[in-house]
Amino acid sequence: MTQAPATAAHTMTIDGAAAETHAVLDVVDPATGAVFAQAPDCTRDQLDAAFAAAERAYRTWRVDEDARRTALRACAAALVARAAEIGAVLTAEQGKPLADAIREVHTGAAWLTYYAGLEVPREVIQDDERGLVEVVRRPLGPVAAITPWNYPLTLAFWKIAPALRAGNTVVIKPSPYTPLSTLLVAEILRDVLPAGVVNAVSGGDELGRWMTSHPAARKISFTGSVATGKHVAAAAAPDLKRVTLELGGNDAAIVLDDADPTAIASRVFWSAFQNNGQVCAAVKRVYVPEALHDDLVEALAEQAKAVRVGPGTQEGVQLGPVNNRPQYERVGELVADALAGGATAVAGGAPLDLGGDGYFFAPTILTGVADGTRIVDEEQFGPALPVIPYRDLDATVEHVNAGRFGLGGSVWSGDPDRGAEVASRLDVGTAWVNTHLALGPGQPFGGAKWSGIGVENGPWGLYGFTEPRVLHRAR
Ligand code: NAD
Secondary structure (H helix, E strand, C coil), X not given: CECCCCCXXXXXXXXXXXXXXXXXXXXXXXXXXXXXXXXXXXXXXXXXXXXXXHHHHHHHHCCCHHHHHHHHXXXXXXXHHCHHHHHHHHHHHXXXXXXXXXXXXXXXXXXXXXXXXXXXXXXXXXXXXXXXXXXXXXXXXXXXXXCXXXXXXXXXXXXXXXXXXXXXXXXXXXXXXXXXHHHHHHXXXXXXXXXXXXXXXXXXXXXXHHHHCCCCCCEEEEECCHHHHHHHHHHHHHHCCEEEEECCCCEEEEECCCCXXXXXXXXXXXXXXXXXXXXXXXXXXXXXXXXXXXXXXXXXXXXXXXXXXXXXXXXXCCECCCCCHHHHHHHHHHHXXXXXXXXXXXXXXXXXXXXXXXXXXXXXXEECCCECEHHHHCCCCXXXXXXXXXXXXXXXXXXXXXXXXXCEEXXXXXCHHXXXXXXXXXXXXXXXECCCCCCCXXXXXXXXXXXXXXXXXXXXXXXXXXXXXXXXXXX
C-alpha cells in the first residue's frame, strides 16, 4: 500500500457518489509486469458507510419490482454504450485480449437483461376450502459480493443482476489484482441507479474479511479459491449470514474410445485454454483411452503451437499473459514439477520470452504425467494441460469422483447417449457431453463437494438472494 499520492485511476462508489481516496493500491499491467495505475484502498469507516448506504437504499429498492426491472435494463444499456472503454481498462489490469474484455462487458449486460425479464411466480401450494397458501420470495438485505481476478465483470454481474432483481442492495469488492474495471462500472451506474443500491469498494484481502464479518451484510456471495471460501463460510457462521460459494475446480475431460481425436481436439483445447486456463470450470486434465492417446496429444499440441500469445491490446492475439506474478510462478512451478517427475512437454513447457517482464507462458501440453502429480491433482488455473491415458473407464470415473473438487466435467464420445450415460455418473455441478464450459444466464452453475455451496444463474441463482416466505390465509 502506498500512502501518497492518494490519487487513483477510478474512485469507489459509496451512496451513489465518489468516495474520497485516502490511500491507494498499485495495479500491475500483466503484459508488462509494471505498475500502471492505482486503486483506492478502502478504510473501515468507508466500508461502514457503504453498508449503511446499502441498508438505507434497501428500504425503498425492495418495494417496486417494476422499477427494478426498468433499472436493470438501463444498467445494461449504460454498460453497452461504454463497452469499449470498460474493455480497455479490463485488458490493462487483467491481461485478456481486448475483444474478450469487451465481450465480458456485453456478458454483464446480457445477465442484467436476463434478470430484468425473468418471471418469478408466486407459488400457490394450497388453494382449497381450508385456505390459500402461497410461497413468495423475499429479498435478504445488503449483499457482500466478493469476486476474483479471472472474470471480474462477468462474475460481478452474476451476483449484481440477480441480487438487485430480487430486491437486495450490494456492496461489491473486486480482487486487488483487477479492481479498476469494477470501479469504472460502478461509476457509470451512479447515473442509472438510486444512491446506495450498488456500492463498490476496493482493497486487499483484509477488506474481504471486514465485509464477511460486517453486521449489515445479510448475504455473502463469494467467488474465489477453496481456501478462501472456507474462511468466508467460517466468517459467516457466527452471524448466520447466508452464503453462496463458487470455488475452484479440477474438471476432467474424459474421452471415450468411440471419439474422433482430431475432430474434438480444437473444442477440448479451447475448453482448457480459454482465458489462459484461468477459468474455474476449464478442462484441467484430459483422460483418454490408450489407443487414442497419441493422436489426441498430437492434435492438441498442434493447437497449442498455433496460438498467438501476446499483450491483450495487440490485434489478433488469442491469449494474453497470466494475470499476476504469484499465479504465473505457480503455473511455472507445477509444470517444472511435472517435467522433473518425467513428464514431456509436447508443446510449451516454459515461460514465453516476449522481450519484456510480462507474465507470458507458452500454452503447454504435458504427457507422461501420472495421477498423483501435482498438476493433475491440484487446480493449475493456467495455460498447461496434462493428458493422461487410461485403460478402464469405470476406474477412471471412480478416480475422478474420488477427488475433493466437483465443479464440472465432460465426456467426449461419438455416441452422445453413451456420453450422457457416463457424464451422469460424474459428481459435479455441470456434466457436459461433447462440449465444456457452455454456460448461459438461465443455466444454474455451481459446484459439488469443495467446489462450492449453492448456485448462480437462472431462477435458482435469484433464489439464492432470497428466502421463501409462506403467506397462509385461512378460509
Ligand atoms: P481468492 O480466493 O484468492 O480471492 C478471491 C477474492 O476474495 C478476492 O477479491 C480477495 O481479495 C478476496 N479475499 C481473500 N481473502 C479473503 C478473506 N479471508 N475473506 C474474504 N475475502 C477474501 O481467489 P483468486 O485467486 O482471486 O481467484 C482464483 C480462484 O477462484 C480459483 O480457485 C478459481 O477456480 C476460483 N473461481 C471460481 C469460480 C466459480 O464460479 N466457481 C469462478 C472464477 C474463479
